Amino acid sequence: xxxxxxxxxxxxxxxxxxxxxxxxxxxxxxxxxxxxxxxxxxxxxxxxxxxxxxxxxxxxxxxxxxxxxxxxxxxxxxxxxxxxxxxxxxxxxxxxxxxxxxxxxxxxxxxxxxxxxxxxxxxxxxxxxxxxxxxxxxxxxxxxxxxxxxxxxxxxxxxxxxxxxxxxxxxxxxxxxxxxxxxxxxxxxxxxxxxxxxxxxxxxxxxxxxxxxxxxxxxxxxxxxxxxxxxxxxxxxxxxxxxxxxxxxxxxxxxxxxxxxxxxxxxxxxxxxxxxxxxxxxxxxxxxxxxxxxxxxxxxxxxxxxxxxxxxxxxxxxxxxxxxxxxxxx
Amino acid sequence: xxxxxxxxxxxxxxxxxxxxxxxxxxxxxxxxxxxxxxxxxxxxxxxxxxxxxxxxxxxxxxxxxxxxxxxxxxxxxxxxxxxxxxxxxxxxxxxxxxxxxxxxxxxxxxxxxxxxxxxxxxxxxxxxxxxxxxxxxxxxxxxxxxxxxxxxxxxxxxxxxxxxxxxxxxxxxxxxxxxxxxxxxxxxxxxxxxxxxxxxxxxxxxxxxxxxxxxxxxxxxxxxxxxxxxxxxxxxxxxxxxxxxxxxxxxxxxxxxxxxxxxxxxxxxxxxxxxxxxxxxxxxxxxxxxxxxxxxxxxxxxxxxxxxxxxxxxxxxxxxxxxxxxxxxxxxxxxx
Numbered sequence: 001x002x003x004x005x006x007x008x009x010x011x012x013x014x015x016x017x018x019x020x021x022x023x024x025x026x027x028x029x030x031x032x033x034x035x036x037x038x039x040x041x042x043x044x045x046x047x048x049x050x051x052x053x054x055x056x057x058x059x060x061x062x063x064x065x066x067x068x069x070x071x072x073x074x075x076x077x078x079x080x081x082x083x084x085x086x087x088x089x090x091x092x093x094x095x096x097x098x099x100x101x102x103x104x105x106x107x108x109x110x111x112x113x114x115x116x117x118x119x120x121x122x123x124x125x126x127x128x129x130x131x132x133x134x135x136x137x138x139x140x141x142x143x144x145x146x147x148x149x150x151x152x153x154x155x156x157x158x159x160x161x162x163x164x165x166x167x168x169x170x171x172x173x174x175x176x177x178x179x180x181x182x183x184x185x186x187x188x189x190x191x192x193x194x195x196x197x198x199x200x201x202x203x204x205x206x207x208x209x210x211x212x213x214x215x216x217x218x219x220x221x222x223x224x225x226x227x228x229x230x231x232x233x234x235x236x237x238x239x240x241x242x243x244x245x246x247x248x249x250x251x252x253x254x255x256x257x258x259x260x261x262x263x264x265x266x267x268x269x270x271x272x273x274x275x276x277x278x279x280x281x282x283x284x285x286x287x288x289x290x291x292x293x294x295x296x297x298x299x300x301x302x303x304x305x306x307x308x309x310x311x312x313x314x315x316x317x318x319x320x321x322x323x324x325x326x327x328x329x330x
Numbered sequence: 331x332x333x334x335x336x337x338x339x340x341x342x343x344x345x346x347x348x349x350x351x352x353x354x355x356x357x358x359x360x361x362x363x364x365x366x367x368x369x370x371x372x373x374x375x376x377x378x379x380x381x382x383x384x385x386x387x388x389x390x391x392x393x394x395x396x397x398x399x400x401x402x403x404x405x406x407x408x409x410x411x412x413x414x415x416x417x418x419x420x421x422x423x424x425x426x427x428x429x430x431x432x433x434x435x436x437x438x439x440x441x442x443x444x445x446x447x448x449x450x451x452x453x454x455x456x457x458x459x460x461x462x463x464x465x466x467x468x469x470x471x472x473x474x475x476x477x478x479x480x481x482x483x484x485x486x487x488x489x490x491x492x493x494x495x496x497x498x499x500x501x502x503x504x505x506x507x508x509x510x511x512x513x514x515x516x517x518x519x520x521x522x523x524x525x526x527x528x529x530x531x532x533x534x535x536x537x538x539x540x541x542x543x544x545x546x547x548x549x550x551x552x553x554x555x556x557x558x559x560x561x562x563x564x565x566x567x568x569x570x571x572x573x574x575x576x577x578x579x580x581x582x583x584x585x586x587x588x589x590x591x592x593x594x595x596x597x598x599x600x601x602x603x604x605x606x607x608x609x610x611x612x613x614x615x616x617x618x619x620x621x622x623x624x625x626x627x628x629x630x631x632x633x634x635x636x637x638x639x640x641x642x643x644x645x646x647x648x649x650x651x652x653x654x655x656x657x658x659x660x661x662x663x664x665x666x
Contacts, residue, residue: 057569086573087571089570090570095569095570097562097566097569102562103565103566105585106659116572117572120572123573160661174570
């Protein structure tokens with residue numbers, strides 16, 4: 001297995017009215033071909049911008065990269081020209097998004113939007129552009145692949161005429177057009193009903209297995225991550241705090257934040273066992289706390305946590321960024 | 331769809347009746363005596379009374395109104411006292427000139443305003459954006475009568491590139507009357523020299539008339555494009571690898587065109603009503619000039635005719651805009 005995605009020391013900041021917000025602070029993450037990685041964290045921890053960075057979808061300005069970089073299949077994403085980017089997007093990295101209503105263009109039919117994507121990929125790959133009719137047939141096949149009934153008729157319909165689950169399936173079909181290697185799914189089921197959630201998750205799992213896709217799944221829902229991913233990356237306030245195999249991490253979290261996150265999940269089997277929220281709130285990224293960004297909320301924090309940023313290090317079969325990871329075992 | 335159009339047409343009829351009522355009342359409370367004006371300064375009382383009877387001005391107002399509306403239904407807008415022709419005939423003579431001017435201005439305003447708005451939005455807060463916005467604000471702020479004269483001084487007097495006023499040179503043979511729009515008629519007749527001359531005459535007035543319209547189209551389109559470019563579906567389109575050109579010019583533009591279309595409809599009506607200044611400065615024989623000279627002469631049937639014509643035009647354009655909305659946005663098709 002070779003590294004498909006290498007993120008090293010990646011920093012991302014946004015310049016706004018109130019100053020510079022340090023949204024990502026030195027992310028190190030290597031994903032091998034065929035891995036299924038879940039990225040979990042609270043809203044605002046930077047997981048979505050990390051996902052978007054992979055396909056260079058963060059607008060700069062206002063964004064800027066003070067340090068580090070991202071390489072996809074060995075190529076520097078930030079050094080790509082327009083043609084390279086067109087090949088990267090969709091063909092290398094495909095994305096599925098959170099709210100399927102707002103991610104489909106309301107004034108174009110499903111068919112027209114899919115034909116657009118198919119033809120864009122033809123161009124990026126240097127193939128002759130397919131005629132509209134041929135692209136339409138390909139679109140119908142893709143809709144069939146995501147198990148949408150009656151694809152031919154669906155192509156003529158508009159996003160507002162579809163249910164949330166159908167729209168998400170359409171977006172998944174669009175993501176598959178370029179036969180991508182890495183599928184980045186940003187909260188793909190958050191906006192859906194629970195019953196539909198399960199169907200969409202199963203579909204994603206099947207597609208990942210059948211097409212040998214590498215998966216990067218962003219979610220704040222540990223259950224979703226657990227169902228689809230063998231590796232889990234926990235993020236907090238723009239940093240990776242823990243990174244390891246899902247079963248290892250869920251069974252024995254080493255970072256105080258991961259422990260807090262797991263304890264905050266309500267357990268339906270044990271209703272008496274109340275979910276415990278993590279005290280405090282996410283830090284202001286305009287002036288992030290010095291040292292470990294989690295220290296103001298951490299019950300194990302000592303002087304060193306304020307003074308020195310903990311590096312990701314190997315502890316007990318996973319990577320943890322905590323000075324007191326050994327003590328946090330219990 | 332047919333039901334929608336029918337409902338709109340009925341509403342339009344109601345609005346037209348309101349318009350007729352208002353113009354009729356306003357023109358009759360104005361303190362002037364059309365009969366005396368028509369008879370001239372040396373007329374005797376008897377002559378004035380004869381004219382008053384002849385035009386039906388001695389009747390009570392409600393009766394005059396019923397008579398007027400009855401005339402409208404048969405296409406009779408009354409008779410102009412100044413030109414002594416029927417108002418309908420006068421409008422047929424002057425309206426094509428105004429329509430030609432407005433069509434030219436609107437085309438120019440849309441063809442320049444929409445792309446500039448897009449450019450401004452894509453280059454938001456950079457130099458070209460600031461430049462176009464500065465020019466746009468200036469264009470709205472400059473009064474047409476002053477700016478028109480400045481352009482005449484520059485292009486007609488100093489540089490002698492373009493004629494100062496009128497629709498054709500005296501030496502140019504006019505084309506046979508088909509639509510009344512010289513640019514169209516000269517093409518139909520194959521008179522290319524006449525076409526060129528008519529175009530040279532139309533350039534300056536059309537530009538002056540189009541500037542405020544261009545500026546407002548630009549501003550609305552810029553604002554809408556900025557909003558649409560930040561929408562999730564634009565991010566998604568980019569993530570799918572669709573080229574930036576296609577994202578901006580097709581996928582985003584169609585969404586941004588909805589509010590822009592509304593402004594175009596409003597500006598159309600505004601333009602028809604505001605040609606007066608431009609027609610005066612450039613001596614363009616259109617309905618604006620006709621309405622003003624009639625009003626000054628206290629001759630109200632033409633003023634009412636022009637008001638009605640502009641009103642009808644405005645309503646038709648807004649109906650078209652509403653229908654285009656449905657073409658552009660499938661969500662509206664379903665509800666209408």
